[in-house]
Amino acid sequence: MQPLRVFVTRIIPEEGLSLIREACRGEIWTPTGVVPLDTAPSELAAVDREAQGRTPGSVPREVLLEKARGVDGLLSLLTDPVDAEVIAAAGPQLKVISNCAVGYDNIDVACATARRIPVGNTPGILTETTADFAFALLLAAARRVAEGDRTVRTGQWITWGPTTLLGFDVHHATLGIIGFGRIGRAVARRARGFDMTVLFHDPAAAHLPESEREGARPVDLETLLRESDFISLHTPLNEATRRLIRRETLALMKPTAVLVNTARGGVVDTDDLYEALRTGRIAYAALDVTDPEPIPADHPLVSLYNVLIAPHIASASRSTRGRMALFAAQNLLAGLRGERLPYCVNPQVYER
Ligand code: GLV
Numbered sequence: 001m002q003p004l005r006v007f008v009t010r011i012i013p014e015e016g017l018s019l020i021r022e023a024c025r026g027e028i029w030t031p032t033g034v035v036p037l038d039t040a041p042s043e044l045a046a047v048d049r050e051a052q053g054r055t056p057g058s059v060p061r062e063v064l065l066e067k068a069r070g071v072d073g074l075l076s077l078l079t080d081p082v083d084a085e086v087i088a089a090a091g092p093q094l095k096v097i098s099n100c101a102v103g104y105d106n107i108d109v110a111c112a113t114a115r116r117i118p119v120g121n122t123p124g125i126l127t128e129t130t131a132d133f134a135f136a137l138l139l140a141a142a143r144r145v146a147e148g149d150r151t152v153r154t155g156q157w158i159t160w161g162p163t164t165l166l167g168f169d170v171h172h173a174t175l176g177i178i179g180f181g182r183i184g185r186a187v188a189r190r191a192r193g194f195d196m197t198v199l200f201h202d203p204a205a206a207h208l209p210e211s212e213r214e215g216a217r218p219v220d221l222e223t224l225l226r227e228s229d230f231i232s233l234h235t236p237l238n239e240a241t242r243r244l245i246r247r248e249t250l251a252l253m254k255p256t257a258v259l260v261n262t263a264r265g266g267v268v269d270t271d272d273l274y275e276a277l278r279t280g281r282i283a284y285a286a287l288d289v290t291d292p293e294p295i296p297a298d299h300p301l302v303s304l305y306n307v308l309i310a311p312h313i314a315s316a317s318r319s320t321r322g323r324m325a326l327f328a329a330q331n332l333l334a335g336l337r338g339e340r341l342p343y344c345v346n347p348q349v350y351e352r
Pocket of ligand 1: 078100104126263315
């Protein structure tokens, strides 16, 4: 049998790419152009190294539309909009879309489902790594770590100062978690070690048994916003959560509140957040995700001292990214073989 054809939209860790290379033919988009799937790992690593430290960018729309044409499987990333146009451009032979991410708001799942194309994601494996990073952001914002580093690097560390860079205590503070799925709960577990009071708001988790609440208390959104010292977002991006954090919800927060977002940029209205931080309506924001993403370096939000922004790296530990690539490859190969995807976001495609 002819090996099936795939398009992989970025160099992913070898843990996954090697499996795909063994079973398929096709191409990969790299920051220096599209290369055959069987390009030697050392050559791919060199391209990756060359792009390190610079944002490598993602596959341009016209390249995605062209390269998706005629493939049996597409391995995409959260930066690639796989919408109705891309799915149509691929053609009727498309058997699977495998997203190398837990989130899949970049994919038109309804369109894929209508065409009975299974869509895969990588849940579970990045839970603890992402929760670690949400906590890292929370601590760094509370204790002004990034500003401290800038103070030293710019030669402004003159002496020890009794009022220098005063921040907020994390221990014994109240943490409000919006979205109490796997990652939200993993953040709550970490908060217990800091003796925090933990509140959560998640209509989907309202009936979670006490034993699975990690010591957190369910509250309505308004109570959470009013009572929390730290607010951490862990919802998917969908119509119910888009711009959940905007002028009206920011207005309910404490002036000392610190907002942490490792979910999706679109859950927060960027202009309203900018205004809230600029005017001191809330104290600080620590963001791993932004809208737009990437956020340009000359964006007004980036000019504020009381915001810390990371380039969407919450799941970026070596081992987790390796396992994500492996899961994404397993989903892709299962779909190509006509088998059920191990991690499928639209299992309706298997219903008769
Ligand atoms: C990261 O944001 C992911 O969805 O995996």
